[in-house]
Amino acid sequence: MAKRNHLLIFILTVGVFGIINTEMGVIGILPSLADHYNISVSQAGLLVSLFALAVAISGPTMPLLFSGINRKKVMLLVLGVFLLSNIVSIFTTNFTVVLIARVIPAFFHPIYCSLAFTVAAASVSKEEAPKAVSKVFIGVSSGMVVGVPIVSFIANAVSIEMAMAFFAFVNAIVFIATIIFVPSMPVKERLSYGxxxxxxxxxxxxxxxxxxxxxxxxxxxxxxxxxxxxxxxxxxxxxxxxxxxxxxxxxxxxxxxxxxxxxxxxxxxxxxxxxxxxxxxxxxxxxxxxxxxxxxxxxxxxxxxxxxxxxxxxxxxxxxxxxxxxxxxxxxxxxxxxxxxxxxxxxxxxxxxxxxxxxxxxxxxxxxxxxxxxxxxxxxxxxxxxxxx
The missing domain is CATH 1.20.1250.20 (MFS general substrate transporter like domains)
Structure with missing residues (x-):
């Protein structure tokens, strides 16, 4: 049981890293993205600001709407949305398309992060819950500060497309790991929205x-x-x-x-x-x-x-x-x-x-x-x- 919980928390941590890195990773390559799509840096900044705005708007509502559905299914849905949108971002040459491909998953962002905290806390005793959540927070911190230089390095060393592919790769790994290793987690006590x-x-x-x-x-x-x-x-x-x-x-x-x-x-x-x-x-x-x-x-x-x-x-x-x-x-x-x-x-x-x-x-x-x-x-x-x- 302890080993399974450790594996579950590790998958959640990497999953949160992938979600947060998708949001923050483009910060280090905004000038390159501006050149790639032939736009200004301020326009490229919309890839960050609109993503954050979507997260702020959907923060209280989306986790609430999906709170009664099997946790594993919801995780796979969110990871699937991020994976598909990242794949679109790799191949499109149109800035409007890539902007849409960024904003859509942003609305699902709070669902996965909220679930990650909730599931991590529920996997251990009440007294140990803060420790479990703190491990998931390592994924948050890594996505915010470690992912940025990694993405920047890939963009400079290889290409913008490969930098965007890094987002998809992390999401794909977690998607597969969730299918194989995360057990079905039906909601035993469904709370009404009210x-x-x-x-x-x-x-x-x-x-x-x-x-x-x-x-x-x-x-x-x-x-x-x-x-x-x-x-x-x-x-x-x-x-x-x-x-x-x-x-x-x-x-x-x-x-x-x-x-x-x-x-x-x-x-x-x-x-x-x-x-x-x-x-x-x-x-x-x-x-x-x-x-x-x-x-x-x-x-x-x-x-x-x-x-x-x-x-x-x-x-x-x-x-x-x-x-x-x-x-x-x-x-x-x-x-x-x-x-x-x-x-x-x-x-x-x-x-x-x-x-x-x-x-x-x-x-x-x-x-x-x-x-x-x-x-x-x-x-x-x-x-x-x-x-x-």
Whole structure:
């Protein structure tokens, strides 16, 4: 049983890597895609922004709609959609077609990721669930930060078509592995749509959503401009910046492993401590940002915290609505995407108005507000328990 669960979680992790890499992998090859389709880089950017928009829109609804269907069948459906759309992307020379081929699977993206978290948590005991979910999060981190340089390398070394084929290859491997190794997983207790949506009536749910938006803003509102920060404030070369981004990504994966242990031991203390620790790291970065070695050390710690933060976000929402895990995971995905989008825009305003080094203020302000929502939720939870007695 333990070996089967380990294999299941591994397949889910690689599956999530394939899904996230399809979304994020094109970031490193946008200029090449612009040349390939004879369009501007800003137009090529639609391949990323429209994908993210589709994920944000479908986050709460698609996992809800498919929540009563056999888990294995739903996984195969999503992987099949991604596989077919990636194959279309390999062979088409029309940008409109490739854009459509990107947006359609984006609507299915939250279904697989939500299921991966839910199935991983359900495959182990309640106490071990955060550790299982943290392993799946390694796929999220890898898809976001490891997949980008891999795809960029393939595009530069071989061709754009082979880079797009990498997406299809990963999805195909997971599709086959799911058919062979993943058991049928019928939904034993089907929840009505109404009973799942009712979690939105709880103040704890909304406080959790607000906290996740703000916590994700705190991380990615600053990380979105890390390369610019390293270039203008730290005065690093292009090669050094690439190494720093890889350092951040690798430490992010370490953070996922650490997060599982922290949330298993004492979740509330870990969540409360997070804004203080990350805020301290940002203050140090602001003070030493012009020095390369201290900045590299801070980036390593920041990357670990970013990995921990992703796990905290998922846990915070799922623990507020454990009676509707699929819907809650969908809310998590939408909240995280909203946080990234909104504060990336805010970061741009701070940079244009005050200077690149002050983008850190976006992170610090987000952390202050996130701490307020975290404490309010803990207070509400404690008050509800006391009242129930």
């Amino acid at each position: 009973s799942q949506v009712r979690v939105l009536k709880k103040s704890m749910t909304w406080l959790s959503v607000a906290a996740v938006i703000l916590l994700n803003s705190a991380v990615f509102g600053v990380y979105s401009y890390l390369a610019e920060y390293l270039k203008t404030v730290t005065n690093m070369s292009a090669n050094s910046i690439s190494l720093m981004l890889i350092l951040f990504g690798g430490s992010n994966i370490i953070g996922n492993i650490v997060a599982g242990r922290l949330l298993t031991k004492n979740a509330n203390k870990s969540v409360i401590a997070f804004p203080f620790v990350l805020g301290t790291v940002y203050i140090i970065l602001f003070l030493v940002g012009q020095f390369s070695i201290p900045t590299a050390i801070v980036t390593l710690i920041w990357g670990i915290l970013a990995g921990i933060g992703g796990n905290i976000n998922q846990y915070w929402i799922i623990s507020a609505a454990p009676e509707a895990p699929d819907f809650a995971n969908g809310l998590f995905l939408t909240s995280a995407n909203l946080g990234t989008t909104v504060c990336a825009a805010a970061g741009g305003l701070f940079i244009s108005g005050m200077g690149t080094q002050y983008v850190i203020l976006v992170g610090i302000l987000s952390l202050i507000f996130s701490l307020i929502t975290i404490l309010l939720r803990i207070y509400r939870s404690a008050h509800a328990k006391q009242f129930s007695r």
